[in-house]
Amino acid sequence: MSKRKSREQHFTVGECVSQVQGILRKRFCHQQLPEKPLGLESQYKHLLELLRRTAVHGESNSVLIVGPRGAGKTMLLRLALRELLELSEVKKNVLQVHLSGLLQTDDRIALKEITRQLQLENVVGDRVFGSFAENLVFLLEALKKGDKSSSRPVFFILEEFDLFAHHKNQTLLYNLLDVSQSAQAPVAVVGLTCRLDVLELLEKRVKSRFSHRQIHLLNSLRFSQYQEAFCTELTLSDDFPDSKFSQEWNHNIKKLCEEKSVVEILQKHFNSSTDFRSLHSLLLLAVSRISVSNPSLKASDLLEASRMSSADSKGNILHGLSILELCLIIAMKHLNDIYEGEPFNFQMVHNEFKKFLQRKSHSIHNFEKPVVFKAFEHLLQLELIRPVDGGVCKVQREYQLMRLMLDHTQVMEALQRYPQCPTDVKQWAVSAFG
CATH class of the missing domain: 1.10.10.10 (Winged helix-like DNA-binding domain superfamily/Winged helix DNA-binding domain)
Known part of the structure; x- marks a missing residue:
C-alpha cells in the first residue's frame, strides 16, 4: 500500500493528462466495448439467445441485424459474443468466421478467407485443393461431418451483407444458408446491413433457405440515458494509477454534467442524432483540448467541440x-x-x-x-x-x-x-x- 502511495506521488500533471487522453481515446474510438447496450436491450437479448442456441444446443440459425450506420450493429454483436465466450465450454468449442462485403468482393476470395479462418488451408493430409469447386466441396463437407454432438459450432458473421448479394449467382450465400438449414453442422449466419430492402436483393433459392429473422435497431434511447452515458464515458475507473487526480477528475465531470450550458449542448446533439458515434466524436474533440495548463474538462471545451463537430458547411x-x-x-x-x-x-x-x-x-x-x-x-x-x-x-x-x-x-x-x-x-x- 505504501509503495502504491509513493508511486502516485511521482505522477506529474502531464503524465496524468497523457494517461487520461489515452484511456478516453481508446473508449471513444470503439476499441473498448461498453458494459451494456443502452437503448437496445430487447434486441441484445434476442441476438444472444439465437447465438446461445447454436453454441450450446447445436441449433442452426440465420439472422439479419438491420439498422442505419452508427446505430450499434457491430457493437451489439460484439457484446453478445463477449458474453457468450465467457462460458468456458463455448469458448473452447465455437469457431468464428468474420467476412466483409467490402473486403471479400467475390465468392472465391470469401471462400479462401473462410478456409484460412477455419484453419483448413490447402492441405489436409496429402490432399491439395487448387480449384474453387474442390475447395467449396471440401469446406462444406468439413462443416457437415459428424452429428451435432461432435461438430464444432461455427458463427459466420457477414458485415455489409447486402454486398454479398451482388456476387455472381449468390453462390456463397446459398451454400452458407443451405448448411444452416440442413442442420448437419451447427452454423449461425449473422448478416449486418444498412439496407431495409436487403431481402429483395436475394434470389428465390437463397431467400427460401433464409430463416427471415431480422433484428431492427431502432434506438429507443431517452435523453436521461444519453446524459448518463455522457457522464459514464468521461468518468475514470478506480484502477487509474493516480487516485487523487482520478477523484478530482470524476468530481469535476459530475459537476460538469449538471451545468445548464452542458445540458443544452447535449440536448442539441441528442435532437440531431441519438447514436453514440456522434457523441464520441463530440467527446473526442473536447478531450483533445485538455493539457497541462488546462488539466480538467470545462463547459467552454464542450461548447467549442460542439461548434466544430456541427460546423455548418453552407x-x-x-x-x-x-x-x-x-x-x-x-x-x-x-x-x-x-x-x-x-x-x-x-x-x-x-x-x-x-x-x-x-x-x-x-x-x-x-x-x-x-x-x-x-x-x-x-x-x-x-x-x-x-x-x-x-x-x-x-x-x-x-x-x-x-x-x-x-x-x-x-x-x-x-x-x-x-x-x-x-x-x-x-x-x-x-x-x-x-
Missing part, C-alpha cells in the same frame, strides 16, 4: 462571400419572411437590394445591375440558391423562380461571424421589414 460558405453577395442573401431572407417562403426571382431580389441602398446604406457602393446579376449567378453556382423547376423552364434568367437553401438561423449566425461586416448591413438583416 454557413461556412457565407463567410467567404463578398459584401454584395451577402446583401443579396439578406434580401432573399427578407423576401422569404414577407412572402412566407414562396419562391422569388432576381428582379424581386434586386428591387429589395435597391430599397436598402436608398433608405439605409451609407457603406455599400451602388452596383450596376449586370454586376448584381453576376453576383446572383455566383450564389447559384455555390448552390446557396436553386431553381424551383430545376432549370428546365425557358424563361428569362432574371425572372426564373428560385429558392434560398439557407434558413433564417444560418444567415444570422454567419453574419455574426462575418469578418468586418458593415453595421448598417447587420441592422438591415435584423430589421423586420427589410
Whole structure:
C-alpha cells in the first residue's frame, strides 16, 4: 500500500493528462466495448439467445441485424459474443468466421478467407485443393461431418451483407444458408446491413433457405440515458494509477454534467442524432483540448467541440462571400419572411437590394445591375440558391423562380461571424421589414 502511495506521488500533471487522453481515446474510438447496450436491450437479448442456441444446443440459425450506420450493429454483436465466450465450454468449442462485403468482393476470395479462418488451408493430409469447386466441396463437407454432438459450432458473421448479394449467382450465400438449414453442422449466419430492402436483393433459392429473422435497431434511447452515458464515458475507473487526480477528475465531470450550458449542448446533439458515434466524436474533440495548463474538462471545451463537430458547411460558405453577395442573401431572407417562403426571382431580389441602398446604406457602393446579376449567378453556382423547376423552364434568367437553401438561423449566425461586416448591413438583416 505504501509503495502504491509513493508511486502516485511521482505522477506529474502531464503524465496524468497523457494517461487520461489515452484511456478516453481508446473508449471513444470503439476499441473498448461498453458494459451494456443502452437503448437496445430487447434486441441484445434476442441476438444472444439465437447465438446461445447454436453454441450450446447445436441449433442452426440465420439472422439479419438491420439498422442505419452508427446505430450499434457491430457493437451489439460484439457484446453478445463477449458474453457468450465467457462460458468456458463455448469458448473452447465455437469457431468464428468474420467476412466483409467490402473486403471479400467475390465468392472465391470469401471462400479462401473462410478456409484460412477455419484453419483448413490447402492441405489436409496429402490432399491439395487448387480449384474453387474442390475447395467449396471440401469446406462444406468439413462443416457437415459428424452429428451435432461432435461438430464444432461455427458463427459466420457477414458485415455489409447486402454486398454479398451482388456476387455472381449468390453462390456463397446459398451454400452458407443451405448448411444452416440442413442442420448437419451447427452454423449461425449473422448478416449486418444498412439496407431495409436487403431481402429483395436475394434470389428465390437463397431467400427460401433464409430463416427471415431480422433484428431492427431502432434506438429507443431517452435523453436521461444519453446524459448518463455522457457522464459514464468521461468518468475514470478506480484502477487509474493516480487516485487523487482520478477523484478530482470524476468530481469535476459530475459537476460538469449538471451545468445548464452542458445540458443544452447535449440536448442539441441528442435532437440531431441519438447514436453514440456522434457523441464520441463530440467527446473526442473536447478531450483533445485538455493539457497541462488546462488539466480538467470545462463547459467552454464542450461548447467549442460542439461548434466544430456541427460546423455548418453552407454557413461556412457565407463567410467567404463578398459584401454584395451577402446583401443579396439578406434580401432573399427578407423576401422569404414577407412572402412566407414562396419562391422569388432576381428582379424581386434586386428591387429589395435597391430599397436598402436608398433608405439605409451609407457603406455599400451602388452596383450596376449586370454586376448584381453576376453576383446572383455566383450564389447559384455555390448552390446557396436553386431553381424551383430545376432549370428546365425557358424563361428569362432574371425572372426564373428560385429558392434560398439557407434558413433564417444560418444567415444570422454567419453574419455574426462575418469578418468586418458593415453595421448598417447587420441592422438591415435584423430589421423586420427589410
